[in-house]
Amino acid sequence: MARVCEICGKGHIIGNHVETRGKAKYLGGVGTKVTGITRRAFRPNLQNVRTTLENGTIKTVRVCAQCIRSGAVRKQVRNAPFRFDAEAELNAPAKKSRKKK
Numbered sequence: 001m002a003r004v005c006e007i008c009g010k011g012h013i014i015g016n017h018v019e020t021r022g023k024a025k026y027l028g029g030v031g032t033k034v035t036g037i038t039r040r041a042f043r044p045n046l047q048n049v050r051t052t053l054e055n056g057t058i059k060t061v062r063v064c065a066q067c068i069r070s071g072a073v074r075k076q077v078r079n080a081p082f083r084f085d086a087e088a089e090l091n092a093p094a095k096k097s098r099k100k101k
Contacts (some may be wrong), residue, residue, distance in 0.1 A: 005064040
């Protein structure tokens with residue numbers, strides 16, 4: 001399984017993790033020193049999202065969070081839950097209340 005976004009193609013990139021010690025000069029120290037540099041991977045935030053394609057089929061794709069936020073992915077349309085129709089209630093005839101005698 002590929003670890004890249006299926007929309008934009010974003011994948012992991014390699015960089016450095018820099019370990020430092022000491023106190024910064026602007027904080028009153030003598031400056032920070034580099035004590036070690038190791039390789040590391042920057043990985044995208046991939047999510048499994050069920051999407052509706054143009055032809056109406058539903059497919060699960062791995063996309064990055066940036067594509068989800070930007071609206072590049074159209075999520076699966078689900079049935080809406082039950083809603084209370086306020087307009088119909090206002091237009092309906094009023095119920096008569098019974099008072100105890």
